[in-house]
Amino acid sequence: MVARTMAITNALGMHARAAARFVHTATVFQSRVTVTRGARVVDGKSILGILLLTAARGTEITVASDGPDEAEALEALCTLIQSGFGEGA
Amino acid sequence: MIRLIGIGVSPGVSWGPVALLLRYPLALRYAITVAHVPRETVRLEQARELTRRQLEQIHARVLSASGPDLAYLFQAQLLMLDDQLLVPRAQAIVAAERINAEWALQRAFDEFCAIFMDTGDGYLRERQGDVADVVGRLRRNTRLGSGDGADVLLDLDEPSILVADDLHPSLAGQLDRRRVLGLAIDAGSRTHHSAILARSMGLPAVVGLGTITRHVRPGVRVLVDGFAGAVVIDPDDELIEQAGTDERRRASVTVTRSDVSHPVTTADGTPVRFEANIERPEEIEAARACGAEGIGLFRSEFLLGSLPLDRLEEEAQYRAYRDLVERMSPHPVTVRTFDVDEGRVVADDEHGAPGLLEMSRGPLGLRAIRLSLDRPEVFATQLRALARAARYGRLRVLFPFVSGVEELREARAALQAACREIAAREGEVPPVQAGVMIEVPSAALTADLLAAEADFFSIGTNDLIQYCLAVDRTDGRVARLYEPLHPAILRVVRQVARVGRQHKKSVAVCGEMAGDPVALLVLLGLGITTFSMSPASIPMARRIVREIRLSRLRRVVAGALKLSTAQDIRAALSDEYPDLARSQQRRDDRPGTEGDHGER
Numbered sequence: 001m002v003a004r005t006m007a008i009t010n011a012l013g014m015h016a017r018a019a020a021r022f023v024h025t026a027t028v029f030q031s032r033v034t035v036t037r038g039a040r041v042v043d044g045k046s047i048l049g050i051l052l053l054t055a056a057r058g059t060e061i062t063v064a065s066d067g068p069d070e071a072e073a074l075e076a077l078c079t080l081i082q083s084g085f086g087e088g089a
Numbered sequence: 090m091i092r093l094i095g096i097g098v099s100p101g102v103s104w105g106p107v108a109l110l111l112r113y114p115l116a117l118r119y120a121i122t123v124a125h126v127p128r129e130t131v132r133l134e135q136a137r138e139l140t141r142r143q144l145e146q147i148h149a150r151v152l153s154a155s156g157p158d159l160a161y162l163f164q165a166q167l168l169m170l171d172d173q174l175l176v177p178r179a180q181a182i183v184a185a186e187r188i189n190a191e192w193a194l195q196r197a198f199d200e201f202c203a204i205f206m207d208t209g210d211g212y213l214r215e216r217q218g219d220v221a222d223v224v225g226r227l228r229r230n231t232r233l234g235s236g237d238g239a240d241v242l243l244d245l246d247e248p249s250i251l252v253a254d255d256l257h258p259s260l261a262g263q264l265d266r267r268r269v270l271g272l273a274i275d276a277g278s279r280t281h282h283s284a285i286l287a288r289s290m291g292l293p294a295v296v297g298l299g300t301i302t303r304h305v306r307p308g309v310r311v312l313v314d315g316f317a318g319a320v321v322i323d324p325d326d327e328l329i330e331q332a333g334t335d336e337r338r339r340a341s342v343t344v345t346r347s348d349v350s351h352p353v354t355t356a357d358g359t360p361v362r363f364e365a366n367i368e369r370p371e372e373i374e375a376a377r378a379c380g381a382e383g384i385g386l387f388r389s390e391f392l393l394g395s396l397p398l399d400r401l402e403e404e405a406q407y408r409a410y411r412d413l414v415e416r417m418s419p420h421p422v423t424v425r426t427f428d429v430d431e432g433r434v435v436a437d438d439e440h441g442a443p444g445l446l447e448m449s450r451g452p453l454g455l456r457a458i459r460l461s462l463d464r465p466e467v468f469a470t471q472l473r474a475l476a477r478a479a480r481y482g483r484l485r486v487l488f489p490f491v492s493g494v495e496e497l498r499e500a501r502a503a504l505q506a507a508c509r510e511i512a513a514r515e516g517e518v519p520p521v522q523a524g525v526m527i528e529v530p531s532a533a534l535t536a537d538l539l540a541a542e543a544d545f546f547s548i549g550t551n552d553l554i555q556y557c558l559a560v561d562r563t564d565g566r567v568a569r570l571y572e573p574l575h576p577a578i579l580r581v582v583r584q585v586a587r588v589g590r591q592h593k594k595s596v597a598v599c600g601e602m603a604g605d606p607v608a609l610l611v612l613l614g615l616g617i618t619t620f621s622m623s624p625a626s627i628p629m630a631r632r633i634v635r636e637i638r639l640s641r642l643r644r645v646v647a648g649a650l651k652l653s654t655a656q657d658i659r660a661a662l663s664d665e666y667p668d669l670a671r672s673q674q675r676r677d678d679r680p681g682t683e684g685d686h687g688e689r
Contacts, residue, residue: 020164020165047168051205051220056405
């Protein structure tokens with residue numbers, strides 16, 4: 001399993017559109033993806049789970065990936081988050 | 090003719106017959122026998138497939154009409170549709186508790202909301218609205234033949250104004266621009282995504298109308314004025330004709346950079362300041378593009394969405410306010426503290442979620458500053474968030490619905506306490522100006538007393554008119570008495586403006602009244618030189634200001650103040666400023682009259 005912790009950077013946080021992009025990216029990979037904020041752990045391939053994290057700008061989350069393509073999955077998801085979900089600041 | 094005032098969220102003017110859309114709370118709930126579990130499970134599956142087809146169509150339509158950013162909302166809804174927490178969860182509930190499909194869906198949604206409220210973050214609240222939208226559509230689709238609002242719209246014989254109690258984004262995305270001319274909606278904030286969709290489709294829209302669905306019958310003609318945030322039921326032909334001309338005139342106002350990049354002055358050199366009324370931080374860009382030199386009114390209660398007052402945390406508020414002041418820098422941002430009433434959260438029967446934000450209108454009870462002072466913890470949380478944000482830009486605080494000096498003192502003390510707390514916690518907080526919204530007649534009458542203790546005034550014309558004239562603007566039978574140019578209103582504004590000059594305190598007008606060219610002229614003539622209005626109204630207002638000579642306008646308005654009725658006052662202004670005041674538009678059609686207003 002691989003994992004990385006980072007902050008959400010886009011202004012709107014992980015709202016519906018951003019969460020959808022995250023889930024779309026996560027489901028490309030075979031590996032299991034989880035996202036953790038504090039004590040809450042959710043399935044990275046469930047949009048409702050991602051929304052339940054209520055991750056606004058500045059929130060630290062941990063993305064973890066476990067499976068045959070875990071490294072690629074983690075890289076793709078972290079790139080997406082760091083790019084602000086393609087929404088600019 | 091009945092005129093109702095709401096909030097214009099998408100500019101433009103349109104008129105047509107009413108098509109009424111009511112989301113009747115269909116809440117059929119019953120227990121089932123174990124033998125019927127498979128039937129209900131299949132119904133849920135069928136509803137999911139039907140919903141998927143509808144959402145795919147909506148996605149395709151929004152993609153071609155409004156582009157990928159908005160279309161992605163429906164990609165998100167499609168993902169929700171297939172989420173394990175929704176339909177599979179409802180199917181499990183059907184089997185475990187032996188209840189019907191709709192009820193089980195509601196239970197699954199309630200479970201989601203319960204967790205969501207637990208971690209609730211108001212700044213991101215619209216997500217719950219998107220989930221509610223999917224659940225509502227699924228529930229309608231579990232009852233085959235129950236139809237869908239959009240199916241009805243497909244059969245409309247003629248293009249119509251859609252009047253609805255509430256409008257979720259997927260329904261807004263289903264609207265056909267050729268069949269729907271405009272939107273008039275009871276609900277306020279939850280229509281946020283729908284408002285964005287309306288703007289992207291160029292569909293005039295007014296929300297927060299309270300009870301318009303109760304005042305219109307299908308087929309009645311209504312006019313939607315997205316600039317003024319007004320809806321006129323059964324408008325006469327003259328008004329329709331005026332609206333048509335105004336619409337063309339506005340369309341001809343092309344906003345160029347030079348139009349909006351400089352502070353504007355009257356033809357005889359008096360600077361006039363235009364700021365914007367907004368509800369969402371995202372509207373900052375539109376406000377700047379329209380030439381706003383600040384945010385004159387940020388309606389902070391819109392941050393609450395469907396959250397109860399005490400659920401919006403300091404951190405979420407702080408981020409929103411800081412975002413506002415940073416994005417508006419170097420211009421000032423005036424945040425109005427929550428203007429909601431006690432009963433703001435009412436159960437939404439269809440989705441069972443705490444819901445409809447009741448816009449504060451009508452009630453003379455525990456609302457706005459009264460509610461804030463009654464709930465010191467909620468108020469302190471908001472003020473701390475404001476004090477923190479004040480460290481990052483020019484932020485002013487505006488207290489709504491103040492009726493006398495005692496409330497102002499109490500509110501200021503709370504603000505000072507919050508600033509001290511933040512200064513101790515995070516470092517120096519610059520002085521935060523505190524102003525009073527003049528919207529209660531007693532505040533207007535004691536403006537001199539308030540001026541001694543307030544840093545600025547903002548006249549909220551919407552409520553001030555309603556309370557001065559004792560007219561419930563949401564009651565269609567008397568709404569015609571809601572008259573911004575009533576002599577009483579002009580006297581009150583003149584008095585407050587005078588007090589402001591004497592005490593050297595700025596006086597802005599922040600109601601929609603200033604979006605009407607005649608009313609704008611009157612306000613200027615009464616000595617108001619700061620306005621806050623919806624961004625879309627600013628370019629037109631700036632153009633009017635540039636063309637008038639204030640010295641002459643003051644004399645005209647002084648004369649008009651001697652008249653007895655609003656009708657006479659409007660006529661007097663229209664006679665003096667025919668081109669600006671809309672009454673003799675035919676002159677516009679003649680070449681060479683553009684810009685000729687007898688001023689020079």
